[in-house]
Amino acid sequence: MVLLRSKTTSVFLLISVACYSCSPPEKPIKCSSENTNCTITNSYGAFPDRSTCRAAEVAYPTTEQELISVVAEATKNRRKIKVATCFSHSIPKLVCPDGQEGLLISTKYLNHMLKIDVEAMTMTIESGVTLRQLINEAAKAGLALPYTPYWWGLTIGGLLSTGAHGSTLWANESSVHDYLLELQIVGPGGAEVGYVKVHLEFLEPFHRQSIYRIGDRVSTNTSGNGLYNSTSFRPIPSLELGSIRTLEELLEHLSYADGKYASARTITSKLLNTAYGLSNNDDDFTGYPVIGFYNHLQASGTCLNSHRINSACAWDCRVNGSFFHQTTFSISLFLAKSFIQDEQKLIEMEPKAMCGVELYNGILMRYFKTSDKQEDAVDFDITYYRSKNPMIPRLYEDILEEVEQLALFKYGTLPHWGKNRNLAFDGAINKYKNAREFLKVKEVYDPFGLFSSAWADQILGLKMV
Numbered sequence: 238m239v240l241l242r243s244k245t246t247s248v249f250l251l252i253s254v255a256c257y258s259c260s261p262p263e264k265p266i267k268c269s270s271e272n273t274n275c276t277i278t279n280s281y282g283a284f285p286d287r288s289t290c291r292a293a294e295v296a297y298p299t300t301e302q303e304l305i306s307v308v309a310e311a312t313k314n315r316r317k318i319k320v321a322t323c324f325s326h327s328i329p330k331l332v333c334p335d336g337q338e339g340l341l342i343s344t345k346y347l348n349h350m351l352k353i354d355v356e357a358m359t360m361t362i363e364s365g366v367t368l369r370q371l372i373n374e375a376a377k378a379g380l381a382l383p384y385t386p387y388w389w390g391l392t393i394g395g396l397l398s399t400g401a402h403g404s405t406l407w408a409n410e411s412s413v414h415d416y417l418l419e420l421q422i423v424g425p426g427g428a429e430v431g432y433v434k435v436h437l438e439f440l441e442p443f444h445r446q447s448i449y450r451i452g453d454r455v456s457t458n459t460s461g462n463g464l465y466n467s468t469s470f471r472p473i474p475s476l477e478l479g480s481i482r483t484l485e486e487l488l489e490h491l492s493y494a495d496g497k498y499a500s501a502r503t504i505t506s507k508l509l510n511t512a513y514g515l516s517n518n519d520d521d522f523t524g525y526p527v528i529g530f531y532n533h534l535q536a537s538g539t540c541l542n543s544h545r546i547n548s549a550c551a552w553d554c555r556v557n558g559s560f561f562h563q564t565t566f567s568i569s570l571f572l573a574k575s576f577i578q579d580e581q582k583l584i585e586m587e588p589k590a591m592c593g594v595e596l597y598n599g600i601l602m603r604y605f606k607t608s609d610k611q612e613d614a615v616d617f618d619i620t621y622y623r624s625k626n627p628m629i630p631r632l633y634e635d636i637l638e639e640v641e642q643l644a645l646f647k648y649g650t651l652p653h654w655g656k657n658r659n660l661a662f663d664g665a666i667n668k669y670k671n672a673r674e675f676l677k678v679k680e681v682y683d684p685f686g687l688f689s690s691a692w693a694d695q696i697l698g699l700k701m702v
């Protein structure tokens with residue numbers, strides 16, 4: 238299971254990809270003195286359990302050699318380690334080193350495109366390269382990486398680690414790791430090898446067709462200069478974000494579902510009218526289909542490096558923007574219908590229960606077709622209000638939790654490892670048929686458990702708390 242393998246061993250991927258401009262969103266790592274005495278959080282500024290994670294130090298290697306020596310030094314001292322990225326977009330506490338004295342290794346400056354082989358249709362990149370960088374560089378060479386997530390700000394190391402994916406049933410693979418050919422992993426080693434081991438992994442032969450494919454849905458001479466500049470990922474004025482949130486909090490406080498329904502209507506119709514940010518030509522949306530180049534359509538995220546003052550990504554915690562939970566899981570295609578019917582039964586009982594979800598664009602469903610998701614699946618992405626005050630329940634919390642439990646326990650769905658509340662990981666490891674092999678591989682890459690944390694061990698069923 239590639240998905241888990243790279244995630245929890247958290248050994249360092251130096252896939253033969255940081256950030257274009259890290260300026261606008263807040264940095265996830267803050268240190269009281271230069272690179273020591275640090276805290277780390279995610280891009281939302283809060284983990285599901287609202288804890289703050291600490292690390293004694295952060296290292297910013299800029300080359301493979303520097304990375305190797307950082308890992309060797311930390312291994313020699315048996316320090317706990319975790320890999321951090323430029324923005325830290327995963328919701329769960331994957332990035333927290335065990336204890337308070339750990340070391341964070343950031344891939345912020347490991348952001349180089351090392352090689353592009355147009356003929357072989359491959360790219361060799363460092364793991365801190367962002368999706369935006371990758372898509373743009375690939376396009377310059379006439380290549381494309383199909384079925385990626387839709388948000389520019391993710392790094393390749395992060396994407397591979399959590400099994401992130403796009404959507405398709407056409408091709409045979411819809412996850413980023415399905416396009417991986419080789420992976421160079423820098424991990425701890427014994428004294429005899431200088432405390433560091435560089436593993437080079439070759440992936441299964443059928444993946445070798447290409448890592449990055451030329452987008453060939455329509456002939457390139459088909460006219461069209463389409464652009465997807467997602468409305469949700471544009472910089473939004475802080476004042477607007479603040480007032481949307483204040484209204485949402487007020488409606489929650491008043492338990493006024495009809496009010497949520499009305500605001501959801503406004504938002505939905507605005508999105509529909511603006512075609513979610515799609516345009517056919519020069520910012521004008523004239524109708525579907527939107528035809529254009531892959532690199533202009535697959536992903537977006539202009540809020541990432543907007544230099545507009547007083548505007549931010551919708552979830553930026555420095556302004557009082559949106560604050561939410563995400564429940565994201567994938568369910569076998571064969572069971573999806575039955576799950577949806579169960580969900581509909583619940584909604585029939587309480588028709589207003591889902592209005593709050595509509596404020597976050599409703600339930601996003603994507604198709605999943607991969608070698609390791611065990612079977613063809615539909616991925617459900619549910620985003621919903623989270624109170625800033627942990628003691629205050631959400632409106633219709635019971636219904637949403639029922640949906641979550643149906644999915645996770647009745648239908649045994651697999652969680653998205655980069656999203657979800659902790660509940661989603663309870664017993665999750667037992668749902669993977671290759672879990673045992675995964676744990677063996679984890680042992681090989683990280684024999685001293687330096688990348689393990691109490692939290693991760695619990696999730697992997699290794700240690701009960």
Ligand SMILES: Cc1cc2nc3c(=O)[nH]c(=O)nc-3n(C[C@H](O)[C@H](O)[C@H](O)COP(=O)(O)OP(=O)(O)OC[C@H]3O[C@@H](n4cnc5c(N)ncnc54)[C@H](O)[C@@H]3O)c2cc1C
Pocket residue numbers: 243244247248249250251280319320321322323324325326327328331332344364365385386387388390391392393394395396397398399400401402403653654655656
């Ligand atoms: C706005 C938004 C949209 C999203 N859309 C999608 C989507 O469409 N589809 C989807 O599947 N997911 C989506 N996600 C989830 C996202 O893909 C995952 O959370 C992803 O893991 C985040 O990548 P990151 O670079 O921020 O990594 P982080 O969250 O910083 O790291 C994730 C994990 O990977 C480890 N890691 C990172 N780099 C390395 C490395 N080089 N070596 C070893 N370990 C490493 C970290 O230690 C951590 O455990 C979205 C997230 C956001 C915020």
Ligand SMILES: *[C@@H]1O[C@H](CO)[C@@H](O)[C@H](O)[C@H]1NC(C)=O
Pocket residue numbers: 269274
């Ligand atoms: C570490 O930072 C915290 C604040 O985040 C501060 O209270 C503490 O004194 C610092 N410790 C050292 C050793 O600098």
Ligand SMILES: *[C@@H]1O[C@H](CO)[C@@H](O)[C@H](O)[C@H]1NC(C)=O
Pocket residue numbers: 407408409
């Ligand atoms: C998917 O895989 C099958 C069997 O390996 C193959 O016959 C088919 O052509 C593949 N489809 C695509 C779109 O790659």
Ligand SMILES: *[C@@H]1O[C@H](CO)[C@@H](O)[C@H](O)[C@H]1NC(C)=O
Pocket residue numbers: 456458459
């Ligand atoms: C587009 O290219 C295809 C082949 O690549 C060709 O058959 C077709 O005539 C071209 N169409 C136009 C409008 O040029």
Ligand SMILES: *[C@@H]1O[C@H](CO)[C@@H](O)[C@H](O)[C@H]1NC(C)=O
Pocket residue numbers: 464466471472539
């Ligand atoms: C997307 O929209 C934003 C805000 O409207 C704008 O600043 C940005 O230039 C657009 N991005 C592209 C690639 O057109």
Ligand SMILES: *[C@@H]1O[C@H](CO)[C@@H](O)[C@H](O)[C@H]1NC(C)=O
Pocket residue numbers: 479555556557
């Ligand atoms: C956010 O809201 C809190 C109270 O709800 C307020 O104290 C704070 O000043 C607000 N911050 C901004 C940036 O508006």
